[in-house]
Amino acid sequence: MFSKILIANRGEIAVRIIRACKEMGITTVAVFSEADRDALHVSLADESYCIGPAQVGQSYLNMEAILSAAVVSGAEAIHPGYGLLSENARFATLCQQCNITFIGPTGEMIEKMGDKDEARRTMKQAGVPVVPGSDIVESVDEALRLGAQIGYPLLVKARSGGGGRGIRRVDSEAEIERAFLAATAEAQSAFGDGAVYMEKFLFPVKHIEVQLLCDAHGQVVCLGERECSMQRKNQKLLEESPSVAVSPKMREEMMAASAKAAKAIGYRGLGTIEFLLSQDGHFYFMEMNTRLQVEHPVTEMVTGIDLVKWQIRVAAGLELDFTQKDVTLNGHAIECRINAEDPYHDFRPSCGQITMLHIPGGPWVRFDTALYQGYTIPPFYDSMVGKLIVHAPTREEAIRKMQAALCEVVVEGIENNRELQLDLISDERFGDGSYTTDFLAERG
Incomplete structure (x- = not known):
């Protein structure tokens, strides 16, 4: 069992994990942004390290700063909680390269299941029922052709990310082009990956x-x-x-x-x-x-x-x-x-x-x-x-x-x-x- 764990998160989930660790006899390390200096998880942890300014990208998503805090503190594992870096394949892989256990699946597994298009195909091959739909759609013309096959209404969905971003509902052929372009642009902006696929919109x-x-x-x-x-x-x-x-x-x-x-x-x-x-x-x-x-x-x-x-x-x-x-x-x-x-x-x-x-x-x-x-x-x-x-x-x-x-x-x-x-x-x-x-x- 680990003797020291760093919690790469904030708020209620960081508090939840710290409490679990205390009950297991595990020493805890908190990381915090400058805006969270007075946060509860900082005072509850055995050690705490500031990892950057208030902005998420410069603190709680700053992989190098978090890993540095883990190395300096001697933490053997990192618990990512949910959100933030919890489903970041690169971060999980970096932890492994630093000989720090990522409390979650491997980077390869996260990447495989985070790619919703590949996840659909994998589940289909395993015999798990999936919503009727398509593989990755490369163009508006292909979207129009596949839309006719799938039937309306349907959803244009980003293969990466989550939280409802990169998803557009399409009720008719006339809406395909706008929905495809909007979902692609939003997915690219939010996840750095503009690839989308389509599936039948089940309702309700x-x-x-x-x-x-x-x-x-x-x-x-x-x-x-x-x-x-x-x-x-x-x-x-x-x-x-x-x-x-x-x-x-x-x-x-x-x-x-x-x-x-x-x-x-x-x-x-x-x-x-x-x-x-x-x-x-x-x-x-x-x-x-x-x-x-x-x-x-x-x-x-x-x-x-x-x-x-x-x-x-x-x-x-x-x-x-x-x-x-x-x-x-x-x-x-x-x-x-x-x-x-x-x-x-x-x-x-x-x-x-x-x-x-x-x-x-x-x-x-x-x-x-x-x-x-x-x-x-x-x-x-x-x-x-x-x-x-x-x-x-x-x-x-x-x-x-x-x-x-x-x-x-x-x-x-x-x-x-x-x-x-x-x-x-x-x-x-x-x-x-x-x-x-x-x-x-x-x-x-």
């Missing part, structure tokens, strides 16, 4: 993902599914596990397909297979995330398995001490993301000093955050400032528990989306589980 759908944990000894364990259909512009707002739309039979099929996918590529570490579930009950592979997910706590709640600790153990070469037969899903868990933004003014980001903070409590209520009273939220980073997670024996009780917990959340000094989350979780379509990925768009 649910977004279901299966959590995987794979060790270096060939064991693959599926930890149930999460539903992530409550989204705004492809960004998740609320997640739950298990999904009311997934029957026991479908769960078995999804987990079998996910295990097949992981074994086909020789995957190691924590990963997530994401599916689209159509109204006719068919599911299709969408992509694989080769990292820890923001919504991992709901899986921890229903399985009782600490994903961060096992991610570290697997990276250290340890064997899983449980099998698929040992995994049971108990009760229901829901997570609401608390963002520093104003939902009633076009989700305008908010920053400033936290003048009052009250965190809800009670049995099976968890609030993952890096906030503290008096802390000033800088304007340079992601708007998520916390995750509220609840667990209960039934979904109905979990909904009521979340409503009560949200009513207790107080974050004064900034705008936040607590009221929106209360609105969403109290909606009839959420209550009966019929909501789909277009729910927020439909509500305007």
